[in-house]
Structure formats: C-alpha cells, structure tokens
Amino acid sequence: MSAALAAAAPPAGRRGHPLVRRIGGRVLALLAVALAWEGLVLLFGIRPFYLPRLSSVLGAILATPGAYAAGFLRTLAETLIGFVAGGAFGVAIAVAFLRLRALRELVFPLFVVSQTIPVIAFGALVVLWFGNTLLAKAVIAFYLTFFPVTVNALIGLESVDPRQIALMRSFGAAPRQILLQLQLPSALPQIFVALRLAASLSLVGAIVGEWFGDTTGLGVLLLQAMYNENVVAIWAALLVSALLGTGFYAAVAALERRLVFWGAEQ
Amino acid sequence: MLKRRHLLAAFAAALLAGPAAAAEPVKASLRLKWLPQAQFAGFYVAAQKGYYKAEGLDLTINPGGPNLLTENLVATGADTFGLSGGSDSVFAARDKGLPVVCIGVSHQVTPFVFVTRKDGPVKTLQDFKGRTVTTWFTGANHVLNAILAKEGIKPDEVKIQPQQVSVTPFVDGATDVATATYYNELYAIQSRVGKDNLRTFVAEDYGVTFPRDTLIVSETTLRDKPDLVKGFLRASIRGWRDAFADPKGAVDTVMAIAPTLDRAHQDFMLTEVKRLMTAGAAKERGLFAIDPDALAKAQDLLLQAKVVAKPVDLKAAFDSRALDALSAADRQL
Amino acid sequence: MTAQRSLAVQRGVLGALLLIGLWEGVARGFALPAYVLPAMSDVLVGVWAKRTMLAEAAAYTLAEALLGYALGALIGIGLAVALSLIPAVRGFVVTAVTAVNSVPVVAYSPLILLWFGIGVASKVVMVALAVSFTLFLSTLAGLDRVDRRSVDLMRSFGAGRLALLWRLRLPTALPLILAGLRVSTVRSIIVAIVTEMLGAYGGLGWVIYQAVLQIDFVQVWAAIVVASAASLLFFGLVGFAERRLLFWRAT
Numbered sequence: 001m002s003a004a005l006a007a008a009a010p011p012a013g014r015r016g017h018p019l020v021r022r023i024g025g026r027v028l029a030l031l032a033v034a035l036a037w038e039g040l041v042l043l044f045g046i047r048p049f050y051l052p053r054l055s056s057v058l059g060a061i062l063a064t065p066g067a068y069a070a071g072f073l074r075t076l077a078e079t080l081i082g083f084v085a086g087g088a089f090g091v092a093i094a095v096a097f098l099r100l101r102a103l104r105e106l107v108f109p110l111f112v113v114s115q116t117i118p119v120i121a122f123g124a125l126v127v128l129w130f131g132n133t134l135l136a137k138a139v140i141a142f143y144l145t146f147f148p149v150t151v152n153a154l155i156g157l158e159s160v161d162p163r164q165i166a167l168m169r170s171f172g173a174a175p176r177q178i179l180l181q182l183q184l185p186s187a188l189p190q191i192f193v194a195l196r197l198a199a200s201l202s203l204v205g206a207i208v209g210e211w212f213g214d215t216t217g218l219g220v221l222l223l224q225a226m227y228n229e230n231v232v233a234i235w236a237a238l239l240v241s242a243l244l245g246t247g248f249y250a251a252v253a254a255l256e257r258r259l260v261f262w263g264a265e266q
Numbered sequence: 267m268l269k270r271r272h273l274l275a276a277f278a279a280a281l282l283a284g285p286a287a288a289a290e291p292v293k294a295s296l297r298l299k300w301l302p303q304a305q306f307a308g309f310y311v312a313a314q315k316g317y318y319k320a321e322g323l324d325l326t327i328n329p330g331g332p333n334l335l336t337e338n339l340v341a342t343g344a345d346t347f348g349l350s351g352g353s354d355s356v357f358a359a360r361d362k363g364l365p366v367v368c369i370g371v372s373h374q375v376t377p378f379v380f381v382t383r384k385d386g387p388v389k390t391l392q393d394f395k396g397r398t399v400t401t402w403f404t405g406a407n408h409v410l411n412a413i414l415a416k417e418g419i420k421p422d423e424v425k426i427q428p429q430q431v432s433v434t435p436f437v438d439g440a441t442d443v444a445t446a447t448y449y450n451e452l453y454a455i456q457s458r459v460g461k462d463n464l465r466t467f468v469a470e471d472y473g474v475t476f477p478r479d480t481l482i483v484s485e486t487t488l489r490d491k492p493d494l495v496k497g498f499l500r501a502s503i504r505g506w507r508d509a510f511a512d513p514k515g516a517v518d519t520v521m522a523i524a525p526t527l528d529r530a531h532q533d534f535m536l537t538e539v540k541r542l543m544t545a546g547a548a549k550e551r552g553l554f555a556i557d558p559d560a561l562a563k564a565q566d567l568l569l570q571a572k573v574v575a576k577p578v579d580l581k582a583a584f585d586s587r588a589l590d591a592l593s594a595a596d597r598q599l
Numbered sequence: 600m601t602a603q604r605s606l607a608v609q610r611g612v613l614g615a616l617l618l619i620g621l622w623e624g625v626a627r628g629f630a631l632p633a634y635v636l637p638a639m640s641d642v643l644v645g646v647w648a649k650r651t652m653l654a655e656a657a658a659y660t661l662a663e664a665l666l667g668y669a670l671g672a673l674i675g676i677g678l679a680v681a682l683s684l685i686p687a688v689r690g691f692v693v694t695a696v697t698a699v700n701s702v703p704v705v706a707y708s709p710l711i712l713l714w715f716g717i718g719v720a721s722k723v724v725m726v727a728l729a730v731s732f733t734l735f736l737s738t739l740a741g742l743d744r745v746d747r748r749s750v751d752l753m754r755s756f757g758a759g760r761l762a763l764l765w766r767l768r769l770p771t772a773l774p775l776i777l778a779g780l781r782v783s784t785v786r787s788i789i790v791a792i793v794t795e796m797l798g799a800y801g802g803l804g805w806v807i808y809q810a811v812l813q814i815d816f817v818q819v820w821a822a823i824v825v826a827s828a829a830s831l832l833f834f835g836l837v838g839f840a841e842r843r844l845l846f847w848r849a850t
Contacts, residue, residue: 067525105610116830118789121807121823128344132328193740204703213331224301226709234709245701338634362814431798432713
C-alpha cells in the first residue's frame with residue numbers, strides 16, 4: 001500500500017506481474033474476510049444488533065443503491081476539496097515557516113492551539129459562517145488536514161543535509177532552485193507520510209461536517225442509522241465509507257509510489 | 267433624445283420589474299430539529315406540493331443534527347424558521363436573551379413515556395425507588411423529576427442515569443426503566459420486547475405536560491414580515507393536513523429524501539406524530555395551537571428544576587397572533 | 600541558543616496575545632451576542648466561575664484519553680515492530696490495518712457506542728483506535744528509513760534481526776515514532792471529546808453538549824478553552840520528552 005509496503009514486496013518476476021499478484025492477493029483476502037464474516041455470524045449465532053450478516057448488509061445497500069451512491073459522491077467531493085486545500089496550504093506554509101523564522105514562531109503555536117479545538121464543538125458557528133454548503137464540510141476537512149502536513153513538511157524540509165545546501169549555494173543556486181531541486185524532493189517522503197494521514201483525516205472532516213445538518217452524505221447515513229439503532233444500516237454506511245477511504249488512501253499511496261520512487265533509499 | 271430614451275427604458279423596466287418582483291418568491295429556510303424523517307412529513311409534503319411557493323416563499327428545508335441548536339441558528343438569522351426542541355428550549359433561549367419567538371407548538375402533549383417490562387419489579391411509580399432509570403438529560407429528566415415529585419419521591423431515591431443511544435441495555439434487562447419517544451424508541455422497544463410485555467408511565471397521568479417540537483422565528487422576522495410568517499404557517503398546516511389524509515404518500519415523500527429509512531418505522535412514526543399533534547389544544551383550535559396553560563405548567567417545572575432562572579414573559583415568548591390571524595378554514599384539520 | 604529560544608517564546612506569546620486581542624476586539628467591537636462569539640474575557644471569567652466543575656470534567660476526559668493513548672501507542676508501535684521482525688505477514692497485516700483505518704475513526708463511533716455503552720470504555724476504545732493507527736504508520740515508516748548500507752554493514756558484522764532492530768532500526772525510527780506520539784496527544788483528547796458528545800456520563804464533551812442545549816455559549820467556550828489547555832499540556836509534555844530523547848539531533 002505505502003512505499004514501505006512496496007519496498008517490502010518480494011522481487012518481481014517470481015510469479016506473474018507484481019501488481020496483478022498484489023491485486024489478486026487483495027481480492028482473495030477480501031473474499032476470505034467476507035466468508036469469515038458470514039460464517040462466524042452464522043456459526044456463533046451472533047445477534048444482528050452486534051454484527052449482522054454481510055449478506056443482509058449488502059442487501060441493504062442494494063435495496064437503495066442510489067442513496068449510498070449519492071452519499072459516496074457527496075462525501076468524496078468534500079473530502080477531495082478539503083484534502084487538496086489542506087495539503088497545498090500545509091506545504092506552502094511549511095516553506096514559509098522555513099524561510100521566515102519570525103512568522104513560524106509567531107504563528108506555529110497558534111496552529112498547535114487550533115488543532116486542540118474539537119471542530120464538533122463549534123458546529124453551529126460553521127453552519128453560521130458557511131451555511132449548509134459543500135464548502136462548510138470542505139472547510140472542516142481542511143482544518144483537520146493542514147496541520148499534519150505542515151508539521152511533516154517542515155520536518156522533511158529541515159532534515160535536508162546542510163552540506164548539500166551549502167554545496168548548491170556554492171554553485172550559485174538561487175533559494176528557489178534549492179527549494180525546488182533539493183529541499184522539496186528530499187521532504188517528499190515525509191510529506192507523503194502526512195498526506196496518507198491526511199487522506200483519512202479529510203474524510204473524518206467531511207463526515208463530521210455532515211453531522212451539522214445535511215441531507216446527503218455518508219455522515220448523514222451513519223448518524224441516521226445510529227439514532228434509529230439500525231445496525232444493518234450502520235454497517236452498510238461503514239462499508240461504503242471503507243470503500244471510499246480505501247480507494248482514496250490507495251490513490252494517495254499510488255501517487256506516492258510514482259513520485260517517491262527513491263523513498264526506500266532515503 | 268438620448269435622455270428620453272433612457273427615461274422610457276427605465277420606465278418600461280420599472281413597469282416590467284414591478285409585478286415580477288412581487289411574484290418573485292422570498293427566499294427562506296426552515297431548520298428542523300433532526301434529520302429528515304416522518305416526524306417532519308407535513309413540511310416536506312408542503313414543499314413538494316408547492317404550498318410554500320403558492321404563499322410566495324422559496325423555502326429550503328435544512329435538517330438538524332446533534333449539537334446544532336435550532337434557536338441559535340434562527341436567532342442569528344442563519345435560518346428563517348425553526349422547528350426546535352420544544353417548550354424547554356424556547357424557555358431556555360428566552361432566558362438567555364435570544365431574540366426568538368415561538369409561533370406554534372407541534373406536539374401538544376409530552377411526546378415521550380417511561381417504559382418498563384410488565385414482568386419486571388416496577389408496577390407503580392413508587393417502585394421506581396432504588397431502581398435504575400435511564401433518561402435523556404435534554405428535558406426528559408425534568409419531566410421524570412416532576413412526576414416523581416408528585417408522588418413524593420425524591421430524585422436521589424432513584425438511580426437516574428443518562429440513557430444510551432441504544433435501547434439494548436433496557437431490552438437486555440440491564441436497566442429497569444427507559445425513556446422512549448412514542449415515535450422512535452418505543453417502536454424499537456416494542457419490536458424487540460413485544461408490545462404486550464411493556465408497561466408505560468405517561469406524564470399526563472401525573473398532571474405534567476411538556477409540549478415539544480416548537481415552531482420558532484426571530485423577533486425581527488415576526489415584526490417586519492408578518493405576512494411571510496402567516497404564509498409559512500398556512501402552507502405548513504396544508505402540508506400536514508395532506509400528510510394525515512394520505513399517510514402513505516407522505517411517507518413516500520420523506521423516503522424520497524432519505525431512502526435508507528425503514529418504511530415500517532416511518533409509517534408508525536407518522537401515526538404517532540399525528541396523535542401528538544392533534545391532541546390537547548389542537549383538537550379545537552387546529553394544528554400548532556399554543557396552549558398557555560400547558561406552557562405555564564411546563565415553565566413551573568423548569569423553574570423548579572432551575573433550568574430557567576426567572577419566569578419569562580409567556581405572551582412574548584409564545585406569540586399566537588400569526589396563527590390566530592389565519593382563517594378558520596386555513597386552520598381546521 | 601538560549602537567546603534564540605527566548606525570542607521564540609516571546610514571539611509565541613505575542614502571537615497568542617494578538618489572537619486574543621483580535622477575538623476580544625471583534626466580539627466587543629461588533630457587540631456580538633454570546634451565541635455568535637462570546638468575548639474572550641467573558642469566557643475566561645466563565646472558566647474561573649465553573650473551575651471545579653470544569654476541572655472534574657477535564658480529569659474525566661483526560662483519564663479516558665490517557666488510557667486510550669497508552670493502549671493505542673502500545674498496539675501501534677508493537678504491531679509495527681513485530682511486523683519488521685516477521686516480514687512474511689507484513690503485506691497481509693498492512694492491508695488489513697489500512698482497510699480498518701480507511702474508515703474514519705468517527706464512523707466507528709455509532710458501533711462502538713452500541714457495543715461498549717456510553718461509559719468510559721467506549722471512549723478508551725475510540726482513542727486507542729485513533730492513536731494506534733497513527734503510530735503504526737509512523738513507526739513503520741520510521742523503521743523503513745534505515746540506510747541500506749548501514750544494514751549491510753551491520754549484517755556483515757553478523758548482527759541478527761533483533762540487534763538490527765535495537766541498534767539501528769529503532770534509533771532511526773525514533774524521531775518519527777516520537778512525532779507520531781506528539782501528534783496523537785491532541786488527537787486522543789479530541790476523539791475522547793467527540794465521542795463524549797454522542798453520549799457519556801461525564802467529561803468535557805458532555806459539558807459542551809449540555810451547555811449547547813442550555814444555550815450557555817460562554818460555558819461551551821469555557822469548556823473548549825479547558826480542553827485546549829489540557830491538550831497543550833499533554834502535547835508539551837510529550838514534546839519535552841521528545842527533545843530529551845532526541846538530544847543528539849540538536850548537535
């Protein structure tokens with residue numbers, strides 16, 4: 001999944017293409033889990049109030065596929081906007097912090113404080129400021145995302161060997177060149193660690209954001225199911241959230257593999 | 267020449283724009299107390315059938331959620347109308363100086379009961395002593411305390427605990443008495459324990475009434491746009507009348523908005539909500555009737571519980587003038 | 600060094616003062632009602648007025664958060680270290696953990712509340728879930744940061760897997776593990792509070808929920824200030840420990 005996992009995968013060419021093997025393995029693992037789920041519930045007679053059968057959960061999704069599809073798309077949109085905004089802002093502000101020590105010392109503590117405030121505590125304010133719009137949820141996703149990216153990007157940027165910077169400088173490289181050619185590429189593995197975290201955090205933001213009064217979204221489905229004590233519907237919403245979460249996480253990880261091919265040697 | 271053309275154009279535009287502007291529906295929103303469900307069917311029916319449009323309202327219905335306070339959103343102007351928690355939240359809002367006014371009461375009687383198993387140790391209210399009773403600390407606890415007080419039971423003689431999200435602890439016998447709304451938890455408990463195996467304690471039997479689900483609006487809206495408020499009430503009552511006449515169609519409307527809801531539960535909910543909305547003062551005076559006596563009683567209860575610091579001006583907090591201004595035909599069920 | 604440190608502290612304090620001043624100015628200047636944004640001074644007065652109640656609630660929440668934090672850290676780091684020793688099962692475990700984590704922690708809250716009730720247990724489980732994944736990921740990434748040449752060098756001296764882990768991998772991973780621990784401090788308290796707001800017997804989240812219902816927004820913000828202070832304290836302590844443990848990086 002991650003660069004770490006890719007690095008740990010056995011050398012290619014033993015049995016077929018590694019990607020095919022990996023996907024094949026995943027599908028098998030999923031099937032095994034699905035069978036185990038269904039089997040265990042039947043075998044131990046687990047009450048559906050704790051764990052319903054997978055087949056009834058899938059049945060619930062198939063009964064109203066439109067609702068789950070609409071929820072999926074809506075939450076995906078909120079997550080994406082929040083993730084992109086949070087990631088871009090996080091990296092940009094880390095670069096600014098690296099350049100301007102005074103700014104960092106002035107603002108960074110406030111960032112830390114901002115992260116200690118549970119968003120859910122001022123839901124009314126978010127609705128007040130942004131209404132029941134998609135933007136309101138994206139803002140919450142952004143709020144949860146930007147900080148880990150800032151911290152990790154800063155760690156990455158600062159861990160660049162000062163001798164390498166000195167070397168580039170001695171060749172007359174401008175600060176911009178040093179940033180683009182040395183510092184950012186070196187920080188990339190660290191930034192991606194944060195982006196993978198941010199992938200799940202932005203989804204958290206989107207879902208929690210939907211708890212402030214909305215009609216569409218996976219968060220709405222979860223909440224509705226919880227208060228109606230409809231355990232099958234909770235699991236259905238969870239499964240769809242898992243699909244969204246895994247897909248998004250895998251996409252970020254795939255991007256990481258593409259961009260950080262040197263990560264393992266770092 | 268040029269000037270005259272301008273004038274003419276302006277005149278023509280004014281002529282065209284005049285009636286058009288009047289016909290242009292006014293944007294407004296209704297904030298519900300919770301997510302879409304049959305509890306709010308009438309509003310959705312009215313919106314779907316264009317009743318609000320007919321009154322010149324372009325109404326958006328915004329669902330509520332945990333931790334969202336309808337009074338707050340209406341007071342700040344984020345929403346025009348609100349279906350808020352109930353008389354308790356209106357009193358609390360007025361007590362805290364929020365400029366909101368209640369213009370109608372939806373549930374005329376206490377919408378929740380205290381439930382116990384028939385074969386359990388609790389036969390009468392006296393048996394609550396020493397037992398575990400779970401309730402919501404969102405208003406229901408005051409009703410519980412009030413009925414206990416009427417029977418001369420002190421709150422510390424009963425083990426009162428916050429109620430779980432789930433009714434499972436009650437179903438499993440971990441608690442003796444649970445609180446249940448007629449339209450939600452009671453359905454879940456009945457379907458899991460069996461209707462005939464339950465005993466219920468109704469607040470009204472002990473002389474306590476706690477009207478809930480209140481329609482609210484800001485003081486400014488009520489003062490400056492009385493016609494908007496009247497139009498909203500007229501259309502909402504029309505929607506509810508239709509919902510009660512055709513419950514199947516009404517649940518269809520709700521399910522179209524929230525398709526993952528359980529149909530049987532929603533049918534049950536609408537039946538129960540109809541009973542709550544048409545009880546008490548609504549019997550003679552129509553839906554959303556404001557019953558000053560019931561509200562005065564509810565206020566006494568909250569004053570005793572010290573939730574409200576001092577009595578609020580009931581006439582200012584619950585203003586039935588908009589409702590009274592509607593014709594009898596508009597208000598009848 | 601110390602001069603620079605004190606300058607940094609001064610700037611940090613200045614930043615905080617600027618924000619508080621801005622907040623106070625906006626709230627007073629626009630005469631915002633408390634239900635929009637209460638003035639910071641009112642909030643601080645509120646904190647003082649309700650100090651006993653807030654301190655009790657904070658202790659309740661902190662206990663939940665700390666328990667869950669310790670449990671989650673143990674599970675997360677332990678699992679990552681174990682995986683580095685048994686690479687054969689790594690692919691499967693990482694897939695499974697990623698799948699579980701890809702569902703946002705809050706989405707589990709309905710289930711966890713149904714399963715574990717609204718008492719302390721559900722909060723501990725929620726916090727542990729949140730913390731363990733962060734640490735699993737950080738530790739795994741940290742353990743992988745090892746320079747291959749160093750590994751080869753140590754291997755050529757006959758070092759076994761355990762020796763490699765103890766002498767090379769863990770020290771290399773330490774900065775990332777500690778960063779994960781630091782980030783998780785705040786998360787643990789927030790997750791505890793968020794879960795409390797959905798149902799609890801006590802704690803800051805419960806206080807916030809009750810205060811919203813009673814339309815007491817000064818109390819809402821007072822509880823938020825206390826929550827924030829508690830998180831900062833926790834964060835600061837772990838950060839302090841981190842600097843102590845990473846002393847060699849400063850030079």
